[in-house]
Amino acid sequence: MRVSLQWLQELVSCPWPVALLAERLSIAGLEVEDILEPGKPLTGVVVGKVLACEAHPDADKLSLCRVDVGGPQPLQIVCGAPNVRAHVHVPVAPVGCRLPAIDLTIQRTRLRGVDSEGMICSLAELGQEGDTTGICILEEQSLTGPLTPGAAVAPLLGLDDVVLDVAVTANRPDGLSMVGIAREVAALCGETVSPPTAPRRPATAMALNRFAQGCRLFSLSTVENVAIGPSPLWLRRRLERAGLRSINTAVDVTNLVMLETGQPMHAFDGERVTGGCAAIHVRFAQPGENLHTLDGQQLSLATGHLVVADGAGPVALAGVMGGAPTQITSRTRRILLEAAVFDPTAVRRSARLAGLRSESSSRFERGVAPQATLAAADRAVALLEQLCGGTSVERQVACHPGVLEERQAPLRRRALHRLLGPMADGAPVQDATVEGCLRALGCGLAPTDEGWLVTVPHSRCQDLCREVDLVEEVARLVGYDRFGAALPTALAPGGRNRRQNLLHQLRQRLVATGLQELCHMSLDQGGPGALALANPLVNDHSHLRTVLYTGLLRAAQSNAQQGNGGLWGFEVGKVFSTVGPQREQQKLGAVLCGQQQHSLWCDGGKAAPLDFHEALGGMERVLASLGIRLQRQAMAATEGVEPLLHPGRSVALMLPGGVFAGWFGQVHPRVTRSWDLPEDVFLLEAELMPLLDAAEQHQGPAPRFQPFSLMPAAERDLAVVVGQAIGSGALMDAIRVAGEPLLEAVHYLSRFDGGDMAPDTCSHAFRLVFRGEQTLTDAQVEAALATVLSVLEERFQARRRA
Template identity: 50%
Template sequence: MRVSLQWLQELVTGPEQALAPGPLAERLSLAGFEVDAIEDLAAQAGGVVVGFVRERQAHPNADKLSVCLVDIGAAETLQIVCGAANVRAGIHVPVALVGATLPAVNLTIKPAELRGVASSGMICSLAELGQTAEGEGIAILDELLEQVPPLGAAVGPSLGLDDQVLELAITANRPDGLSMQGIAREVAALVGGQTQIKAPEIAATSQPLPLSASDRVAVEAGGLFSITALDGLKVAPSPLWLHQRLQKAGIRPINNIVDITNLVMLETGQPLHAFDSKRLAVIDGDSEPQLASLGLRQALDGEEFTSLDATEHKLSPEALVVTYSNRPIALAGVMGGADEAVNEATTSIWLEAAVFAPQAVRRSARSVGLRTEASSRFEKGLPREATLAAADRAVALLKQHCAANVSGRWLHKRAEQPIEPLQLRRDALLNLLGPVEDGEDYSDLSDDRIVQTLTALGCQLAEEIDGEGWLVTVPPSRLMDLQREVDLIEEVARLVGYDHFACHLPDPLEPGGLTPAQQVERRLRRQLCAAGLQEACSFSLVPAAAGRIPLANPLLADYGYLRDNLHGELLGAARRNLQSGQPGFWAFEIGQVFSSDAARSARQLLAGVICGERRGERWSSSGKPQPPSYHQARGLLQQALAALAIPIEDRPLTQHPLLHPGRAAQLVVEGRPQGWFGQLHPEQAEKLDLPQTSIIFELELDALLIAATRRNRWQPAFAPYATVPASERDLAVVVAASTNSAELLQVIRKAGKPLLEHAELVDRYEGGQLAAGQCSQAFRLRYRDASRTLTDEEVEAAHSSIRAALEKQLGALLRS
């Protein structure tokens, strides 16, 4: 929002110092209206004065140049070479003196010689002064100004270039900030001033606007739709003051009718639109437009519409359109149509003032890829109470500057709901905000200051009977923002100034810290990185696919669904890295995914991809690539999880559609399946253009965190070095080929207590020496007692108990 300081000072009376650009920008920024920039318009015309062209002669050495003698009220006239075709003797022009800088064209004026003729200065065009120009050539002040300033006077004030413009960033919850009246109320409340806002009234016929039943449903979604008919208008260029106000706001002037509707939008925040009513009548072949032909509906799929900017659009049912004889004449709240627009021949108009539902306008604007000044205001929500006042203001200006006559007004609106007052408790406000600075001391905010602050915003306060607080009626312009008691408290703090309140530390002071689950998660990330994997962060919104949850209001059509897995984006990243020449892609991601079940639950997952190789040398492999095998990759994951002492068991997995049926495992944490690990299925690898040896895994993060935080099992514990020797034995048993080594190790560790110190698998064999369906698994067992050296008999006894347990529980036979 571009705010002209001169315009603002016309609407607000207050301390002159507080309304200066610097202090005002600081107060607005502290109050929540961030000032992005302050544009000094005077700099655009610095060193530019009023001159009078005494003589004009053709350049002796150039056909398109003129040599002018220009009087600037000094003792000597200036000789200036000018290339404009419209320069002539007897006109007043803006003259940039030697040394002047024109920021609009990044030019500093210096004495020059053009084709052999000296030139001291430059006659300027409006574009060179940063203004919008209708045609080419220099600016002729006699045509632009009602009264030309004296020769030598600065030209900036006459062209409105003695102002400063504040660039404000308006948040979504403050639609009142998109109007000069809203900013004026805010500034008046901040500086302790008064607003000078007067809403003119007009006498207009008010009767129901005839709309069909289906159209009325759409109107109810917005709440109000009005048409004011005016005739006898004369289309002409806007007066200079109106022209300048629009330019300062960044809006291009068009003609007096359109410019007045834009001015009222800037002033009140209410967008208006003027239809040429005669051109509407042509649609039905009538001499006068018929209100019964007016309607409001959703667009038809593929319906054509040409907007004011002469762009043709193919509409979809998401667009809300204003129709005449069922033909779209405007995108409701976004932009009008070209065929019914005001032009030089317009003599009568229908002035539309309406409130459309923010969601409907947002969908319409997105469906056609348009974002306009009008749509940005409708999308944030407008109060219905100000709509007709804005129309009245426009009608008054149209009467004054366009000789308009009002022939009637037709209105359709939803029944208004009474505004319920909010309770504001004195104790709640004082406890939340604390004491405020009062000279050198701090004291609680007084009731008078609280009432004065909220009243300045337009609120009406009534003290409660019990005297514990107030009942606050919020003005219509702030209903979108002030909906709870805490919102009112925030307004008091904002306007008093956050920097004026005392700073209180919590009492008692308690140290903060991470929860055990947060500590484990951070440790897990570090361990995965230490194992060689990089952490990735992919977009949580994905394209449409079966089973995914759609967003009600997606920002992008191609990313309108919540992701239901993490591995999809990781595999895509792996493909892109390998295609760009990288030797490998090892990465993991921790993130949330969403399932489309009845509960629409969200889960935290850990997923990773190990694809290709990542190493700094190749001499050990004779220069050949050597990606990690299945077991090496599984070891990398185990390396990270082992640092958290998370017990994980691998079980065969053959039915996963993404994984190789013979090289996949189900990961079991504390007896429950919580994920999977495996090599990418060959068909999937070919489809994704990835190596056949690509590894992918996925684990439920919550299960890992719960397992890792049991009794702080990953905390290091002191263990003394053994001072006595150990005794090792090998044990080879024949079991069914389907028996997992993890099952055997579990039995061995339990049966070997308390002397068994360590057990590990060293060999697994299937072959001709064994019967079909059987395998041999060999283990190395280490026995030790921490206090003494074991005898052979003690070791043999423990070894025998292990053999007996294996035979009894798993049917294992000692291999001979």
């Protein structure tokens, strides 16, 4: 937002110099990025009066001029402009003056044998818009003062202004208007704002069904018998200071009021609107409709475009840009002036779909105060009557319920003191200071037991929504530097809690085992129970993931396709579901695909397939190192992974007490073929919270040193026949307990079924290692082995296989 200092002074009397004003605005949150001086390029250019103009003695197209610039003697200047003549006032750049517009420093020169002591300038050479066919005749310009030889030209052309380039944040739409900036300056320096006023026009109501929900308020003012022409100099200058170009009187008035009040407007040629006022309505575009915009584009409208339409179709892209067929021209005699409040989301969507952005859309996207819309329309109508000679005929208004309601927010004294702390002198901010700051913003205050009930002014209704917003305003206006800077006295030391430490240890031990940590997006194509995104960027990532293993399989597939061999990886992440009691869970997933690294020196470069028990045992050892003891059970149909896993090589992992922790298994060959993966692919997916709960509850014995035994060990192989439903883990646990104190270790060798064995039975083979404090005899070993076999027979009806 470019702020003209002369315009600002008309709205509020500010005693500060420019530099201090820019500093205070920046500290308050409206950062001044640059200070522009439009008249600076004209430094040194003065008014000159041409006393005489004669033909050059040695050139047909040059003139020899004697120019009075207020010095003791007139200057002799050679000029080649065809319109130079005697007894007119012109801008003169004397010797030593620099003209940045043409990158030229004036020097004393000799042209065709005649000395020239300066340069008579055109508007283009001064960096201004205008006729470039000759020099600038000041009598032909709209000037702000008398013509005196030697006086500076910049003030006469209205270029003695200073412009502040203010960066307005998205939460301060009031900063996109001169009145809004004036209110901020008045609050900072304790002055009063004097905004321009206009008489209120009577209005009649329009039917609300003519206006979509994207239009909160719509007014249409009719001004007849207008005469459209160029705008006066003061109006053109104000638009130029703001970075806008002058179009014609009517369009310039709408732009001026937009800059002044922040309310965008649009003027239609009433004679080109099909059906007149009664046909104007706001709706969303229909497929196949087009709009020829003011910038010359032909837009193909989509259903997301919010448009203003008449009886024939769209005439404007609502809040963004008008249409060329109904634009104001020099032949316009009847104006329909639109002043509306469109929904910020609808305008943003329309601008994005159309690829257009305008001064109007930037204001609607931030939010426009509906309480000030009709006052802005009154101001525009008054200017149209003044500058175009028109007559206001009627106004029609449609407003949805609740749009004009005031906003109120409570401000508690205790919360304000807690957030701001004491002032630099140690005292809390006083109530009178708080009330003064809020009243300076235009807030209404009603005292309550805990503080105040604040009525927010309409100009700030977009950003003053909560109690903390009001506290921020008090801090801004008082000055952040006036509050104490003491640090909090009690700072809690940082660090991980026990659960975070356990998760960190789990990650470290998985990495130490040889797995890499993977991280995938939480979005995928979706499936049963998946939560869909309202507005996905791409179809392949349109739902929140419900499982981790799809991302792990995709990583393994990518690794294999790139010839990188096997992939051992794990991921800790969240999954989401629309069914079940837990809609969001954190899980641990792992994939073991192929051999992690080929052992060229011993395997001859050939990849050895990964065994199911070896893979599962590795995962169990990692979890056991954290005190998590898992039991294996047959996979239940309720786990929902039957088509994914091999039916004979998958197990459910259970915690003590029958708590389901997850599952592990080999991927079904049919699935590996569809993914173009090797057959030896294993997956783990476990619920992380039950695992960490079990790790937290585990209280292992204190570590103690035990010397290595010097006695030899005795080994025995034991094969037992049991029912197929009995797992090897339960047998090994029973063997460990029954073999104490001589049993040192038990190793699982194999599982066998079929052959001459009875149906529903299988054989499990174990190797038992015995060691004592002295060398064991065969009798001692056989006695311990018999004890183990007796326990297995009693608990599992096992019999020793011959």
